[in-house]
Amino acid sequence: GDFTTTVEAYISASGRAIQGATSHHLGQNFSKMFEICIQDQETLEKQYVYQNSWGLTTRTIGVMCMIHGDNKGLVLPPNVASVQVIIVPCGITASLSKKDEQELMDKCEALKKELLALDIRARTDLRDNYSPGWKFNHWELKGVPIRVELGPR
Structure with missing residues (x-):
C-alpha cells in the first residue's frame, strides 16, 4: 500500500500498548491487479479506483474486554451493558x-x-x-x- 496509519492505546492495568486501529491506503495496487475500474462521466475513460482497508471493530472489542474485565470475566460499563x-x-x-x-x-x-x-x-x-x-x-x-x-x- 501507499501508507498506513495506526491508533495505539496504552493499557494502564497491564502497562502494555495495543494497536487499536489501522487504516491502510492501498492506492491502486489491487484495483489494477483485479481490474476494478470506474468510468469517468465526462471523458468516458476507464480509471482504476483507489482503495482503503481499515481494521477497528474486533480490536476495539478486544481492548474493551482487556480494560473492562477481571479474573472472573467481563465487566461492561453500564452505558453499554445490555443488562445494567x-x-x-x-x-x-x-x-x-x-x-x-x-x-x-x-x-x-x-x-x-x-x-x-x-x-x-x-x-x-x-x-x-x-x-x-x-x-x-x-x-x-x-x-x-x-x-x-x-x-x-
Whole structure:
C-alpha cells in the first residue's frame, strides 16, 4: 500500500500498548491487479479506483474486554451493558414461609419496575433451581456491572 496509519492505546492495568486501529491506503495496487475500474462521466475513460482497508471493530472489542474485565470475566460499563442491574433474591431457606418467599419475589419485581421507570436496564433472576452463588457467577460472566442482593430481612 501507499501508507498506513495506526491508533495505539496504552493499557494502564497491564502497562502494555495495543494497536487499536489501522487504516491502510492501498492506492491502486489491487484495483489494477483485479481490474476494478470506474468510468469517468465526462471523458468516458476507464480509471482504476483507489482503495482503503481499515481494521477497528474486533480490536476495539478486544481492548474493551482487556480494560473492562477481571479474573472472573467481563465487566461492561453500564452505558453499554445490555443488562445494567441484576436483582437476585437471597436468604430463601426451608424455614422461610411461602408467604414470605412470595413477598420477597414481589419486592424484587417492584424494585425492577422502579429501575426500569428510570431507564435503567434491570432484570430479576427468580429461578428457584439455582443457588444465589450460581446466579452471581452466571451474571458476572455475562458482564452485568451491578448486582442487587435482596433478602427477607
